[in-house]
Amino acid sequence: MxxxxxxxxxxxxxxxxxxxxxxxxxxxxxxxxxxxxxxxxxxxxxxxxxxxxxxxxxxxxxxxxxxxxxxxxxxxxxxxxxxxxxxxxxxxxxxxxxxxxxxxxxxxxxxxxxxxxxxxxxxxxxxxxxxxxxxxxFNTSPVKPIASSKVLPNDIDITKTVLSIIGFGCDDEDIQIREGVLIFDETGSLIYFNRVAEAIYKELGYHSILSLHYNSLNFSSLQFEDLVKLKTSESNCKGINNVSRDEKVSIGNKYYKIRLVITKYQPIQVVVFIDDISEIRKYKDEVNNYLVTYHEIHHRIKNNLQTVASLLRLQGRSCNDAKAKSIILESINRILSIAVTHDLLSKKNGDQASILEVLNLLKRNIILSNEIPIDIVISGDDFILNSDKLSVIMLIVNELLQNSIKHAFLGRNHGRIEINTTSNIDIKFIEVKDNGIGYDIEQPKTDSLGLMIVKAYVEEKLAGKLIVTTGKEGTTTSFAFKI
The missing domain is CATH 3.30.450.280 (GAF domain)
Known part of the structure; x- marks a missing residue:
């Protein structure tokens, strides 16, 4: 020794x-x-x-x-x-x-x-x-059987037998089982396995699985003794026939879905279905990695936009010119309106979000330029849009809000702006309405950049239609677009 x-x-x-x-x-x-x-x-x-x-x-x-x-x-x-x-x-x-x-x-x-x-x-x-x-x-090279001595003549017969063991009828001549199948007797000894099971265990390094015990082939959390106890306890409590358990396990760098079925027959038989889901898991991991990267990108864009807005805010505080301050504030709100969408999408599992959710986030982030109290009320139908459309719509709505805040309530001590959304199958409507003093549509404005942005974005980015009505009871600007 x-x-x-x-x-x-x-x-x-x-x-x-x-x-x-x-x-x-x-x-x-x-x-x-x-x-x-x-x-x-x-x-x-x-x-x-x-x-x-x-x-x-x-x-x-x-x-x-x-x-x-x-x-x-x-x-x-x-x-x-x-x-x-x-x-x-x-x-x-x-x-x-x-x-x-x-x-x-x-x-x-x-x-x-x-x-x-x-x-x-x-x-x-x-x-x-x-x-x-x-x-x-082990003195002789291991035999590589395709199944035990109890193998049936063909795959259809094997399939029917396995399905009958677990209590399902089988009349379809074309039905196949793509998972690996192993059947163990009442002592836990392997009495049948199909070609898929043999291939799976061969990939796991097993040179032969012929006549091995369940406990030497099992990768689930339940040993054979546990299955026998489980069958006894659940049958007594619930009066059921077959008992089954599903698990997903990681073996090396592979992933498998395992289903254990303890049959209703005496003596007890255990049927194990084992399915290689490595490719599915790989795809899910790739999707999860994409989502993590996607969220991180939106998060960084939002942070960068907020940094730019903060720098502009500092610049505005040091500026003595009222017109320049107003222009800076408009720029800040435009930047923050875009940041709103990226902020929300950084917390979502996809490239879409609710219109009402984004509008409410915009409302919370908007910076008012005048001192009078202004109520902003959001209501209507909710619908889902992708990030591209949401970013455009947030910029449009921000411009309309800023236009109302800046011009609609001159000489007033209170204001109200309503944002209403309507969904008609694939046609969507968004309306921004204030109860201000209105304005003359025919009269050109020297500071109408915001309305120029709105018109251009509605027609070019959304391929939509813009409608403006105004009067003594206020201004209503609505736009429709198709998704």
């Missing part, structure tokens, strides 16, 4: 490849001190592996070879990979014991050695810190 369990070596490798604490590393060292006894008790080769942080590989940190060992050289410090030793990674994945799974090791001369592995988790308190691996030689 030859044991290699150097304390300093274990500490060094744990510090190099993991985030384990000193106390957790000591737990590994404690087990390594007794690793030789596992040779004597089990007549197995024994190893301790640690998982590399954020990578799908492990490192050998301790080993003990039995007399007449199948190995000629040390594996200390070597990397272990899922495709060679799936049992090791299955135990790392689920924190449970794995047994009777075939693994393969390579000697320094690239000689391939097949073994049967039993893998036991090593814990510090409730945290899994390493695994203990017990290996025996």
């Amino acid at each position: 030859t044991s290699n369990c150097n304390r300093e070596f274990i500490i060094q490798k744990c510090k190099e490849y993991t985030l384990l604490s000193n106390e957790e590393i000591e737990s590994i060292i404690d087990v390594s001190k007794n690793i030789g006894y596992f040779n004597l008790a089990t007549d197995c080769e024994a190893f301790i592996d640690i998982k590399v942080h954020n990578e799908d590989k492990a490192v050998v940190v301790a080993e003990s070879f039995k007399q007449n060992s199948i190995y000629n050289a040390s594996f200390l410090g070597d990397f272990i990979y899922r495709e060679n030793e799936p049992a090791v990674f299955r135990s790392f994945d689920v924190g449970k014991e794995t047994h009777d799974v075939i693994g393969v090791s390579y000697e320094k001369d690239e000689k391939k050695i097949f073994t049967k592995q039993r893998v036991l988790p090593i814990f510090h308190e409730d945290v899994m810190v390493a695994v203990l691996i017990l290996e025996k030689p």
Whole structure:
């Protein structure tokens, strides 16, 4: 018997490849001190592996070879990979014991050695810190069956049988099951698997899954004993037939959806459906990354616009010319009207937002230029618009509000502005109405930049129509556009 369990070596490798604490590393060292006894008790080769942080590989940190060992050289410090030793990674994945799974090791001369592995988790308190691996030689190369001896003649028959086991009829000759299917008997032994299941487990490093126990193939949170208890308790409480559980799990860099069905029959059978959803998960991750970037862009634009507005505000305070101050204030409100949309979209999960929500945000952010109290009331139909249209509409509405605030209430001690929205299928209407003194539409204004912006944006950006009516009871400006 030859044991290699150097304390300093274990500490060094744990510090190099993991985030384990000193106390957790000591737990590994404690087990390594007794690793030789596992040779004597089990007549197995024994190893301790640690998982590399954020990578799908492990490192050998301790080993003990039995007399007449199948190995000629040390594996200390070597990397272990899922495709060679799936049992090791299955135990790392689920924190449970794995047994009777075939693994393969390579000697320094690239000689391939097949073994049967039993893998036991090593814990510090409730945290899994390493695994203990017990290996025996597996003398013949593993057979690669496409199914067990109970395989049915063709995929349609297999499908019908599986569906009947879980309680569904099947009359459609073209129906297929795209998930991997495994069926276990009342003892937890595998009695059937389809080609999809074989391919999935092959990708996970299993050389053969024939006749393995459920607990050595399971990646869900429920061991076989848990399923039996679950079936008994739920059947007694609810009087139901089949019991099922769905889980999504991460295995290495792959993602799977697992459905467990405990059948109504006695003795109990367990049917496991396993579906590789890695591509779906990858797509969702890409969408989430896009949304994070999208939100960050809107957030930064909003911050930059507010910074510009703040600089203009400082400039306005130092300006003594009343007309210049008014122009600066108009510019500030234009900038803030655009910032409103970006502020709201930075908190949304898409490129769209509610018109009423954005209008109310504009109302809260607008800076009034005159001292009289002015009520701004928003009402009407709510509808959703994309960011491009919202930015244009906010600029238009801001110009109309500023025009009313600036001109409509001269000589008055109070003012009221109403913003009304109407939706007629794909035609939208927005109306800005004040109760001011009105003005002569035919009389040209020297400071009509705001109205020029409104007209240009409605006609060119929205491809809409602008209508202005005014009189002694106030001015109403409305515009319609199609989405």
